[in-house]
Every structure is written in C-alpha cells, then in structure tokens.
Amino acid sequence: MPRSSGGRANWDDLPPRPNGRSRAMSASTAPPVGNLPLGQPTWCLGTHASQPREPSIGIVVPVFNEAGILQSALERLCQAAGTLPVVIADGGSTDGSARIARRFFHTEICPRANRGEQLNRGAQCLTTDVLLFLHADSRLPERFVAHVQQALQDASVVGGCFQLRFDQSHPMLRFYCWFTQFPGRFFHFGDQGFFVRHEVFEQMGGFRSLPFMEDVDFLRRLRRYGRFAVLPVPVVTSARRFLRRGVIRQQLGNILLVTLFELGVPAERLARLYPHIR
Template sequence: MTASLCIVMPVCNEGSTLALRLRALAPLRERGAELVVVDGGSTDGTWATAVALADRVVLAPRGRAAQMNAGARGSTADALLFLHADTQLPAGAELLIARALQAGRAWGRFDVRIDGRHAALRLVERLMNLRSRLTGIATGDQALFVRRTVFESLGGFADIALMEDVELSARLRRVGRPACLQTQVVTSGRRWEKHGVWRTIGLMWCLRAAWFLGVGAPVLARWYGYPGRPAHAAAAVAVMARAPEPGLAKTRLAPALGLRGAARAQRRFTQRTLQTACAAAVGPVTLWCAPDASHRFFRALRRAHAVACDNQCAGDIGARMQQAFAHHFAHATDPLLLTGTDCPLLAPGHLQAAVRALAQHDVVLVPAEDGGYVLIGMRRMVPQVFEGIDWSTPQVMAQTRERLRQSGVSWLEMETLWDVDEPADWWRLQTLLQR
C-alpha cells in the first residue's frame, strides 16, 4: 500500500538525540506514514540509530537541500513533509496535513514554538509565524509540507547551501498560498542559546534581508559559518567477514545470546557493514570471506549487493589483512579501506572521511576502544603495519603506531569507536538504539 505521507528528515551528527526524535514518529509510521532519514555524512551514532528506527536511510551530500531532495526521490506518497531533526510534530500531524491538502492547498506549514527559556524566543516565534502569514514564505523550522506531484513539478529544492526553504517557498507561492496551520510544531532553541539569542536574531534578519536584496547563497553560507560540502574522493573498500555458523561466529556473545543467537548477530553485523560500504559509494567493494566465498550466505550477499567476493587466506588476522592490501595494490593504484564487521556504529560518513584523509596521509585509522582498530586505509602498501603485532590484544593500536613511526609514513587517526565483541558491548548497543 502506498504511504499517504512521507516524512523526510535530513540529519548530520544527531546521534545524541536522534533516537528520541525517531521514536516519537513511531505512531505516524504505525498509521501508514513512511519515515526517510537522509544522512549527510555523520561520524557518530546517527547512521546506526536511523537504520534501526526509520523505514529508509539514505546517504546524500551534506546540505539540507541535497539531503531533502535525496529523501524525496523515489517516494510515491501523496504528500511530503520535510522535518528537521530538532523539531517535534504535534499529535495527529498527518491528519492536519491531509485536511489542508484535501481543502485544495498545494502546500503549507505549521506555526512554530521555540523550546527555550529566554523571553526573547517568544517574540521570535511570534514574528516568524506572523511574517510567514503575511509573506507566504515558510522556513524549515515550521515543518514545510507539499503535494509530492507539485514538489516534483518544481524540481524540488534548489541545490544551494542556505535559504533553500525560502527559495522553494517563493516558487510554491506562485502555485498558491500556503496553508498556515495554527497548530504548533516545537523546535529546539539550541541554535539561539548556543550563539546568544540576540546575536542569532540579528544574524538571521541580516541574512534574510541580504537574500531579498540579491546576495547569493554561497556568500550567505560563509557569513553563517556553514561548513560547506566535503570534496568527493574515491577508494576501494574491503570488508573482512566470517560466515555466520553457530559455534564459529561471535562466540564471545554466546553467554548472552547463545551460539545460534551469536551467529544471527554476525549475520546482521555483516549485512549492515556491507550496506554501509555500498552506501558510502566511495568505490568498488570486495567481501573477503572466511572460511571461503562458497558459503550460501556470501553467495546471497554477492547477488543482493553486486559486490565481488574473495577467499581469506590462512593465518592470523594480520596475514589476512595484508593479503587484501597486497591483492588490491597489485591490480590498482587507488587507496583501499579495510574494515571488519564488528562495529555497527561505522557509518558511510566514516568511510568518506577516511578517503578524504588519504589525500593528505599515507595511512588512516579508526581506533577501537579495546585497543585495536575498526578500520585501516592506505594509499600505498605499508606491509610493516601487519608485522609483529599481538593481534586480539589491547596492544594492537599502540604497536601499529610504532610500526608506522618506524616506516616513516604519515597517518591520521579518526575518532575512536567501539566494537561489539562481549555481552557488555551487545547491551551497550541495545541501550544506544533504545535511547
């Protein structure tokens, strides 16, 4: 059945509060709405949380316009609702939207209330709502909604760094006046409180005035301090995976999950890692399989994701990783990223950031809390990093650093993540996803 409403939420590094926001939308999903989360390259727990709590998760270039267009693409819903991650909908929001559209409106927005104690915020929200009624212009904080067919006919949001909501409103206004719903959405006041209420008010009014006077979005983005869109870079990706056989996979989780449960966890972790690698779209993905690529699970993944599969060699994890790097650099000159399947927090944004780091460094690493590492990337072969390492011990990262120093190469360490190896790690993951 086609959803009547598609909620598109652009996010980037919203991990600390995203689960709460997405769980608040569960009743709408139960009533048939589709929830699409569009990640702009997060490097925190955003991706893992969204995968667990949304109907669809999409990776897009950073920037609300590009992200919202990506989320809307392919939808067959009657209406699209563009919702910021820090904005809460009122009860029955989908019914209010449906009534407005059934009354003949092509688009609309809600009144907004800003969550914060500063008295000036009451003035800000009143002026926002009044200005919107008078001008027919809506902002993203007001949860803009639109008929999907109208949105598509206008070509979606303009691909600009700032003022994408104002620009689209101006074009929608030619179709018709917006439905200005008096029911309020509640948006976070963190932007005002972080930078100072009066300073933020002044900046926003200056930006809006400059926009109407013809100043371009790139200039306004620099004034606003918008970080810009990271440059695209390319690399191949190798995923080291073990077949999900009871008694042979994730056995340290068996005290909590049992042998079959641990194998099922291995299956899910492998599927999620492969989805992450493919979503990052940095380059071709190869699944390095143990005991070999003939296992039915790996054959299914190869068909589902159109990835290459190869057999891991015998030996310790160092020998197997060295095999993957040696094989790659014997046939290619682009960088290679290599990761296992034990870190559900690894996101496409991490892979993209790692590739960008390799433009300046020979090696990039994502350390793990247990003293190892989640990911290693190289732009040229550095075999010493796999030699003389006490694998599966807390000394792995420290010994790897020493090998890198001895080799005279430059390297970058990204933010530390954590693997799911022990029952405590498993419960930590469950707590994160239920937050």
C-alpha cells in the same frame, strides 16, 4: 523496518499490516477506498469507489552528525508517524547518526552534507501524495496528519507549514514564534515542517542545491504555484542554536541573512561571509 538498500525505499519488505495485506499492492488488487496502502494513488479507483480518500503523507528527515539527539528524536517520531513512511536522508555523518537512524527507518546516505540535496534524495524514495519535510530536532504536533489533510482539501493550497514553538522559554523566542501564525514570507523556515503536494514538488524541481537558505528559496518558489497554508498548531523545535550563540544575537543574524538573501545576495556568498550564523 526497511533498511537502506542504496536506492528507493522498498516498502514491500515491511511486515504485513494487521489485516494481512502487504503495504504495496497493484491497483487491480487494491482494497476498498479508505484502506489503500500508503504510496498508492488516493483518488477513486475503479467504478466502486464513491468518494476520494484523504491524501497519503510521507516524511523526510535530513540528518548530519545528530547522534546526540537522534535516538530520542526518532523514538518520538516513531510514535507520531505511526504507519506513515519515513525516510532519513543522512549527509555522510561521521558520528554514527546513520547507524542510529537505520534502527528506526529507511536511511539514505547522501554523498555530502547539503540539506537541499538530502531532502531531494529522501523525496525520491516516496510515492505518497504529500511530502512533509521535518528537521530532526523538531517534534510534530498531535493529529498533524488530520491538520495537513484538512488544509489540502482546498485545491488552491499547494503546501504549508506548522506554527513554531521552542522547547525553551525566552521572551525573544516567544515573540518570534508569535509571528509564525502569519503567512508572510519572512516568518517561515524549514524547522516548522514544510509540507507540499508531491506533484507540485516535482514541477518545482525540488529543493535547490544551496549551501543554506534552501528553505527560504523553496518557499519563495512554492508560493508561485498556489496558496501556502499555515496550520493552527505548532511543531516544537530545539532552541539549541539560539542558546549556544545567544538568543538575540542569533535572531538578529537570521534576520540579516534572510534580508540579504531576499535582496538578491547569493546564498554561496552569504555562506562565506557569515559561516558562524547558520
């Protein structure tokens, strides 16, 4: 797997595919459509291609002091992602998270722990048609690639997310997860795994550098560019924050913060007033 080089991920350093081709090729030597390496344009090349290939997907995972769960999380991600390019964006962890991440994927070290900036840094390393942003403690569903590609067959869809399921059972958590099947703006957050067309991400200017609520802000702006799809399968995410503070208390705090943010209270002010809720 590629190691961090302080810049963009160098996918040329990866070992050859089983058919002997490297992961990166110029368009002049590109194989037939259907075998194009990830990161290359997915639409018809030359005059011999008869139909477009499915859009390629790259994954970005922000990390900060996650050593306790990172080993097992990245082992699962390795199995789920297969040959997809994955970038870990570490926010300057002090617990060895970056060292663990480098065993699995290309790892970028960011100057500070700011999730929006970390996600942008990871996205800069990828040239795939679609960017999928995944929290370290969220697990992708089976056949997630097919679900994302199917949703993006509709040209009006610019991005989307998965539904949500927690790894712990609690009536309040199940009730909350039930709402994530609906497209409303109050029902979707970063732990559900946002995906977006790369070109739209660039047009948006990526994530904003907010102390938190970067996912709510991103989704609000993304909806201006087209339709947002909610896929019919869930990611499974950790309920640790809810269990640590109390499920009902954490959920009510989340609702309060999102409501105030949507009413126009700056994220910086909310971060000062309610640092314990995040």
